[in-house]
Amino acid sequence: MNEEHKIPSCTTCSFKSFLFSNLKPKDLLRINLSRQEKEFKPGSVIVKQGEKISSFMYLRYGLLKISIEREDRRNQIISIARPLDFIGLLSVFSEPVYNYTVTAIEDSALCFIDLDLMKDIIRNDGKFALTLLKDMSSMNETIMHNWLMINRKNLRGRIAYIILFFSDDIYKKDEYSIPISRKEIAELINMRTENVIRILSEFRKDKIIEIEGKMIRIINKGKLLRIANFG
Amino acid sequence: MNEEHKIPSCTTCSFKSFLFSNLKPKDLLRINLSRQEKEFKPGSVIVKQGEKISSFMYLRYGLLKISIEREDRRNQIISIARPLDFIGLLSVFSEPVYNYTVTAIEDSALCFIDLDLMKDIIRNDGKFALTLLKDMSSMNETIMHNWLMINRKNLRGRIAYIILFFSDDIYKKDEYSIPISRKEIAELINMRTENVIRILSEFRKDKIIEIEGKMIRIINKGKLLRIANFG
DNA sequence: CGCGGCTTTGATGTTCATCAAGTAAAGTGG
DNA sequence: CCACTTTACTTGATGAACATCAAAGCCGCG
Numbered sequence A, B: 001m002n003e004e005h006k007i008p009s010c011t012t013c014s015f016k017s018f019l020f021s022n023l024k025p026k027d028l029l030r031i032n033l034s035r036q037e038k039e040f041k042p043g044s045v046i047v048k049q050g051e052k053i054s055s056f057m058y059l060r061y062g063l064l065k066i067s068i069e070r071e072d073r074r075n076q077i078i079s080i081a082r083p084l085d086f087i088g089l090l091s092v093f094s095e096p097v098y099n100y101t102v103t104a105i106e107d108s109a110l111c112f113i114d115l116d117l118m119k120d121i122i123r124n125d126g127k128f129a130l131t132l133l134k135d136m137s138s139m140n141e142t143i144m145h146n147w148l149m150i151n152r153k154n155l156r157g158r159i160a161y162i163i164l165f166f167s168d169d170i171y172k173k174d175e176y177s178i179p180i181s182r183k184e185i186a187e188l189i190n191m192r193t194e195n196v197i198r199i200l201s202e203f204r205k206d207k208i209i210e211i212e213g214k215m216i217r218i219i220n221k222g223k224l225l226r227i228a229n230f231g
Numbered sequence C: 001c002g003c004g005g006c007t008t009t010g011a012t013g014t015t016c017a018t019c020a021a022g023t024a025a026a027g028t029g030g
Numbered sequence D: 001c002c003a004c005t006t007t008a009c010t011t012g013a014t015g016a017a018c019a020t021c022a023a024a025g026c027c028g029c030g
Helices: A025-034 A115-124 A126-151 A155-171 A182-189 A193-205 A221-230 B025-034 B115-123 B126-151 B155-171 B182-189 B193-205 B221-230
Strands: A036-040 A045-047 A055-061 A064-068 A076-081 A101-104 A108-114 A175-177 A209-212 A215-218 B036-040 B045-047 B055-061 B064-068 B076-081 B101-104 B108-114 B175-177 B209-212 B215-218
Touching (some): A025 A108, A025 A115, A055 A115, A064 A182, A076 A126, A076 A182, A108 A115, A115 A126, A126 A155, A126 B115, A155 A175, A155 A182, A155 A193, A155 A215, A155 A221, A182 A193, B025 B108, B025 B115, B055 B115, B064 B182, B076 B126, B076 B182, B108 B115, B115 B126, B155 B182, B155 B215, B155 B221, B182 B193, B193 B209
Antiparallel strands (some): A036 A108, A045 A101, A055 A108, A064 A076, A064 A101, A175 A215, B045 B101, B055 B108, B064 B076, B064 B101, B175 B215, B209 B215
């Protein structure tokens, strides 16, 4: 593992201030002893649909996709997850196995904490549990809201929405390299690959964006916003 | 309030064994003192989008719809909730106001518990918090799973799915009175009212169902299942 | 270097939303 | 309780939006 990224202890981890802010020092030490830190290259699968859930995980840095795999290769991407998105909360407390596959789409690092240890800490620390409840609730709000927004839009509106999502929520820049393929864009916003490509070309012709391979640069943000909102 | 339905105390409430199974007797008493029990007729609004969240609620009996209201009168129904669906968990810990409107669609009764009291109990009882985490997680799994199933189906598949949903999950009978209007069916499975009606008539002509007003009787369940699965 | 997966464009067809118009049912006020 | 208004329900006709099919170039990989 790349040593420059490795953190010596949970006590110095920047995440402590978020997820584990209310945690007692004693419990933080227990987590520190149990935790496993792993790095993932883009494309590598972190957990696979059907695998037993045995640890609680959270993303230190990087970007992930959460997807459902289907027999007919027409997968569905549920959500794109950043650090602080608490992806580890998805079904970790209610299911014995993962219902989703999680894959890195950028260089990422995750911490894995033994699930029984987490449960034990929760049982003995209601304050911590309450913050987890809050985080889980808010994560689900976000995912549902995104779905609702996307599903009521027409195809042009969906493409505009997703371009703005990566620009505003992920990279905070008007120019970025989109971390997923055209096919994956289609799986994320519920349309066909061909139409993703078609509408991206359309936007280029209309001088709304510049696009070359995975590079996207937003030229006319106002127009993009209008398409996203009224499409 | 109809006295025959009223429960004298949380300790005798049948829900205690589910939601509050791990609760300390002391805390159950506190809840009992604070709780408010209310009945609702079909059509009456229980909480409205935008209202401040000040209590934790759960459904004792009845049936609810959770929906998002929009300016243009094209609402979206998120989910149909039965007792034990823990609808009170939806955004109660992460949002200051309700993002959803909850409406009774059958005679229903709910208990309201002061939210600060609930939080206080959670903070002091990690075991209870863990069961809440589990319930919230499982409720969200259910809602998401339903959305995924519905969204990948064509219109005939969606109608078949929803007929089977009420038959298998809600009423456990092949004949029932559907508690929502054609328009609401459309809002629940993301299609137009006209097409709901059209496809229901089609199913009747094909002798898959009998239908008269709100009464629905499933005649050919095998065929309905095939339409739901392959549609 | 050839194979499979991704990307792109064009042509075609189907599904579904929309518009229109009429009937039935359910509230509402005098 | 009846006229009136509104909302729900129903069917048909039309067109737009989108999926599908087809074909070819591209790229990475074993």
